[in-house]
Amino acid sequence: xxxxxxxxxxxxxxxxxxxxxxxxxxxxxxxxxxxxxxxxxxxxxxxxxxxxxxxxxxxxxxxxxxxxxxxxxxxxxxxxxxxxxxxxxxxxxxxxxxxxxxxxxxxxxxxxxxxxxxxxxxxxxxxxxxxxxxxxxxxxxxxxxxxxxxxxxxxxxxxxxxxxxxxxxxxxxxxxxxxxxxxxxxxxxxxxxxxxxxxxxxxxxxxxxxxxxxxxxxxxxxxxxxxxxxxxxxxxxxxxxxxxxxxxxxxxxxxxxxxxxxxxxxxxxxxxxxxxxxxxxxxxxxxxxxxxxxxxxxxxxxxxxxxxxxxxxxxxxxxxxxxxxxxxxxxxxxxxxxxxxxxxxxxxxxxxxxxxxxxxxxxxxxxxxxxxxxxxxxxxxxxxxxxxxxxxxxxxxxxxxxxxxxxxxxxxxxxxxxxxxxxxxxxxxxxxxxxxxxxxxxxxxxxxxxxxx
Numbered sequence: 001x002x003x004x005x006x007x008x009x010x011x012x013x014x015x016x017x018x019x020x021x022x023x024x025x026x027x028x029x030x031x032x033x034x035x036x037x038x039x040x041x042x043x044x045x046x047x048x049x050x051x052x053x054x055x056x057x058x059x060x061x062x063x064x065x066x067x068x069x070x071x072x073x074x075x076x077x078x079x080x081x082x083x084x085x086x087x088x089x090x091x092x093x094x095x096x097x098x099x100x101x102x103x104x105x106x107x108x109x110x111x112x113x114x115x116x117x118x119x120x121x122x123x124x125x126x127x128x129x130x131x132x133x134x135x136x137x138x139x140x141x142x143x144x145x146x147x148x149x150x151x152x153x154x155x156x157x158x159x160x161x162x163x164x165x166x167x168x169x170x171x172x173x174x175x176x177x178x179x180x181x182x183x184x185x186x187x188x189x190x191x192x193x194x195x196x197x198x199x200x201x202x203x204x205x206x207x208x209x210x211x212x213x214x215x216x217x218x219x220x221x222x223x224x225x226x227x228x229x230x231x232x233x234x235x236x237x238x239x240x241x242x243x244x245x246x247x248x249x250x251x252x253x254x255x256x257x258x259x260x261x262x263x264x265x266x267x268x269x270x271x272x273x274x275x276x277x278x279x280x281x282x283x284x285x286x287x288x289x290x291x292x293x294x295x296x297x298x299x300x301x302x303x304x305x306x307x308x309x310x311x312x313x314x315x316x317x318x319x320x321x322x323x324x325x326x327x328x329x330x331x332x333x334x335x336x337x338x339x340x341x342x343x344x345x346x347x348x349x350x351x352x353x354x355x356x357x358x359x360x361x362x363x364x365x366x367x368x369x370x371x372x373x374x375x376x377x378x379x380x381x382x383x384x385x386x387x388x389x390x391x392x393x394x395x396x397x398x399x400x401x402x403x404x405x406x407x408x409x410x411x412x413x414x415x416x417x418x419x420x421x422x423x424x425x426x427x428x429x430x431x432x433x434x435x436x437x438x439x440x441x442x443x444x445x446x447x448x449x450x451x452x453x
Contacts, residue, residue: 085335086121087450088315090308091129092385092408093301094342095287095417096170098128099162099425103432104340104407106155111447116155119450121332122202124311126300128342130205130220130284131185132158137203137222138189138277161188163425170418178292181285185278195222195275204314206300206307207283210293217303219314220280226317227325290418306385308339308393336449337397341408343415343428344386350377405446409435 091101105116112119117136125133135158169181195203205220219225283297304310312334319331350373358364390406397404409432415424436443 084332086315086332087119087336088122088124088311088334088338089116089120089133090306090311090337090339091123091125091132092307092339092341093125093127093129093299093305093383094385095128095290096162096166096419096425097342097415097417097428098132099159099429100342100409100432101129101132101340102155102159102162103429104436106159107436107443108338108447108450109155111443112451114451117201120201120338122204122311122315124204124206124307124314125284126206126304126307127285127287129307129340130207130300131281133203133205134189134277134281135161137198137201138193163422166418166420166425170420174290174418176291176418178282178294181291182278182282185281189277189281191276191278193277195220195277195280197277198222204307204311205280205284206304206310207280207286207294208298208300208302209296210298211296215298215303217300217310218283218297219310220275220283223318226314226321287417301383305383306339306341306389306393308337308389309396312337312393312396334400334402336403337393337405338446338450339390339393339404339406341385341406343409343411343432345411345414403449405442407439407442 091098094100108119109116117123123133123136125131165184168184170176171180199222202223203221207218207220209216209218279294283294284300286292286294286297287299287301300307315334322328322331351369358367386408394404394406396402411428411431413424413427415428419425
């Protein structure tokens, strides 16, 4: 009898068992129905049970198929491989506190022994996190690997970059001039570098469309957006026209900056290939009261200071679109989510948030203090990235069997977005380093998990 070598476990099975026939035996294993081609007309069913070794081998093959379908990497000591799962990195907003993000990434990079951009398939960021995400993806320094040159900015370089940025950009008092920031971004990213010049890892940078009320979240991408029909989040009785150049139709994947008064009939859609990296970075980092808006774009931190849930939603929509287009074989399941914060400020007591019509000078002072505290609380609630945002993201990941990791050090003092004191920033980095020492086992386990992905 002809004998063939099984491709998975090296089991020697009769060729007649591997020939398709009309007799199928579905065996439920690991929750998966595995149809086994058992018999040909030349091989009677009764003889199957007279050969217990063959039957045992067939059952082992079925168990292996079921294990692979379930995502297992081994069956009884045999490596059967596992489906690759995507890894997502999410970077919070926080101005100059992006130095905390860099310090966390340096520790992760050293533990893994590989650059950050090689550890993740998706990188999302808001405001300073968006600028950092683009800096990771669109680098200038080179490093040789077996398959050629790899372009990437080192984390140490980016740390120095942030110290230079505070000296060049945060000059004078708020609101700061936009020109120094824009020149800084042009110099680092290149004036003509496009979002799609680098396709991997996929990058998502958040911003807010502020030419409407309520504002809408906008995502800058280096890949084609999910092509799924969807209902607009709000009904509208207004037509929003592009106010800026490059011109484009009102569409989700349009990047527009500057001002234009051209008639609508001359406007055209701006493709992803035409979107400049520095403009996406500037749009995500247009924090109100700190910098002027970038055309119709405001800081993404107003809606997604912690972009984890928005990034996971985007990936879900992207995979859903692939399946709808018949490209289900290209779908990669999200397996690991790493969310990095810019540090948690200490919680302090608030004297009053009572705002009322005063009847005397003393009440006027109390009402003023209450209005000030209430305004600060509203801003903090809008831009909070550690409380409910983390709980929701962790719960979603646990429900969908995704490994979730959150790293954000506790700071002893509140650090402002535009802090320029070296003493304050060095103390912030020291507290981050102490936090990393406390989390060293977590970092080691995370690095191992990312390398396996």
